[in-house]
Every structure is written in structure tokens, then in C-alpha cells.
Amino acid sequence: MNKLIAGNWKMNCDRVSAQVLVADVVKGDIPGNVDVCFCPPFVYISDVVGDDFPKNIFFGGQDCSYYGENGAYTGDVSASMLKDLGCEYVILGHSERRQYHVESNNIISKKVEHAIKAGLKVIVCVGETEKERQEGLQNPVVIMQLKESIPEGVGGENLVIAYEPVWAIGTGKTATAQDVQEMHGVIRRYVQEKLDKPDLVRILYGGSVKPENAAELLQIENVDGALVGGASLKVDQFLAIIAAAK
Numbered sequence: 001m002n003k004l005i006a007g008n009w010k011m012n013c014d015r016v017s018a019q020v021l022v023a024d025v026v027k028g029d030i031p032g033n034v035d036v037c038f039c040p041p042f043v044y045i046s047d048v049v050g051d052d053f054p055k056n057i058f059f060g061g062q063d064c065s066y067y068g069e070n071g072a073y074t075g076d077v078s079a080s081m082l083k084d085l086g087c088e089y090v091i092l093g094h095s096e097r098r099q100y101h102v103e104s105n106n107i108i109s110k111k112v113e114h115a116i117k118a119g120l121k122v123i124v125c126v127g128e129t130e131k132e133r134q135e136g137l138q139n140p141v142v143i144m145q146l147k148e149s150i151p152e153g154v155g156g157e158n159l160v161i162a163y164e165p166v167w168a169i170g171t172g173k174t175a176t177a178q179d180v181q182e183m184h185g186v187i188r189r190y191v192q193e194k195l196d197k198p199d200l201v202r203i204l205y206g207g208s209v210k211p212e213n214a215a216e217l218l219q220i221e222n223v224d225g226a227l228v229g230g231a232s233l234k235v236d237q238f239l240a241i242i243a244a245a246k
């Protein structure tokens, strides 16, 4: 199973810089055994998707609509629209969506259902807040998120889980190797016990991943890749993280 390095651009770039960023990364030295996924803002997806990329280059959305079918949902973008644009993946339940758009596990679960039905692979984000970790609640919090955000029957290569401790996102703070190993072990056990085709489910780490810490994080047991925010906007940094996943 290839490791997956997914870049979450969040609400960044303009049309030209989006095209340049993808072109420059793809021109770089990308190992054939690492899957790379770019997740630009919706409006730039069709500017960056192309037919002539290597087979391990993918595109993804950063969210999709809670409502499955086309209809009167102003401002929404459906999973099938993402698929139509050439996306293979969609990030769901990112902590910024949970925080700023009040997305609950139940809402995320519905989105997962629609995305899988539309033929996308989902990257479902889970992770505890700083307060929850200080109180020692990280394991039950994450297990509850997994239980409520991932509908029954979902699994295999269609499912990617991203463990992103909220306090490590965009802060420069990274979880220690021991914290990451423990949590990925907890998630792997949940996947083995509860989900379909568990050996094909990848578990990513996210939270201030950068070239300096990527190699250490990516060699931890049960870390099958990384979800990268800030560093995915810098060609050299993103390529260095990709190289560390080889």
C-alpha cells in the first residue's frame, strides 16, 4: 500500500499560483511508490487537474455537500460534482469545518455516505483539542468521532483516516512520536475491529508536518502518510515531505 501525502491548501492561492504550484511539484522528484493528492479550493480544481500526470498524482476537494443530489442548496458543491471535475478524494470533517461550520459527526457521516456513493475516496479527519488531551480524553474523543463519522460498511481503500490533533494544526506544535504512535495504534485497532477491509484503510498524521519532522513521523508504525496544510503551499517543502514518505 503506497503512503499518501495529501496537501490541504485551505482557502489559499489564486488561479495562476494554483497552476504553478501543481506544475512545479509534479516536475519534482516524486517517488513512484508515494500517492500525492492536491486539495485546492473548489474554484481552482478544474484549473489544475490534467490528464497527463503520473498515475500516483491525485486531486481532491476540501469538503462536499451534506445534500446528496443536485438541488436547491445555494453555495453547496456535491460529491458527484467533485468526481466530475476529476477528483479522486475529498477531505471530510476537518477540524476547521467542525469549528467554523459547526459540523457534527452525524453531518460528516452523511457526507461520507454521499462521497463514497459518488465514487470518491474519503479522508475523514479526527482529533482532540488541547483541553481534551490535557484531561486525558484523547482516546475516547477520537474513538467517538470514528464511530459517529464513519458509517457502517465503509472501509478498504475508499477510506483514509487523518489523525489531526487540533492543537497541532497550523500552530507549529507537533505531537510527539510517542503520542502519534499511541493514537495511530488506537485507530488501527478500531479499524481492525469495526471496519470493512481494514488492511487497506490508510491512517495519516496531520498537524504542522514539515520537512524537518516528516521523516520521523512517517516511519512510525501505522502512519500511512500525512495530511499537510501550510507546507503543501511551498513547492520545496511539499516535495521534501513527499520524499520522506518513500
Ligand code: PEP
Binding pocket: 008, 164, 168, 169, 170, 171, 172, 206, 207, 208, 209, 227, 228, 229, 230, 231
Ligand atoms: C491541515 O490543515 O490539515 C493541517 C494539518 O495544517 P498544518 O499542516 O498547517 O498544520
